[in-house]
Amino acid sequence: MCALVTADELLQMPDHKLYELIEGNLVKWGPEGLLHGRTSARVLGFLYGHVYASDLGVLLAAGCGFFLQHDPDTVRAADGAFIAKGRTPSDADPYGFVETIPDLVIEVVGLNDIAKQLQAKIEQWIEHGVRLVWLVNPERRSITVYRSLSDVHVLHEDDTLTGEPVLSGFSCPVAEIF
DSSP, X not given: OOOOOOHHHHHHSTTGGGEEEETTEEEEOOOOOHHHHHHHHHHHHHHHHHHXXXXXXXXXXTTOEEEEETTTTEEEEOSEXXXXXXXXXXXXXXXXXBOXXXXXXXEEOOTTOOHHHHHHHHHHHHHTTOSEEEEEETXXXXXEEESSSSOEXXXXXXXXXXXXXXEEEEEEEHHHHO
């Protein structure tokens, strides 16, 4: 049995950006390909104008670690996230993991993702208070929207993605993301 790792120990590792921490256990994840990167950038790009033009909060890109629980520590990363204005403490450590649970999490299905593990991760986000999760699947050209574990909708290219209830007024044709 391996010793449990703390979030502080993870942050001190030279390759900490290649891991998430689940109840003290290191879980390795690797870099993704062009399709994943392009899709992630497009989603964040569409959000950027809406979020910052209206001063709604902060967008965070892939690799930003979020504390979900302490002792044993769980730190997860998403392909993108949004935290509403006023929810992140002004004294937050700019180099540490984020203690504030995001309002929106964006996960883009990649080559390294295993469906069962990705579903468990989405459930974990929601169970810890994330109000909206977008699971973007570039291969299927679809977005699964989770407002809770029981309020799940799949959008296709002829649909429109909205940010309700987190990003009021945001909308984007799904086709434009792909």
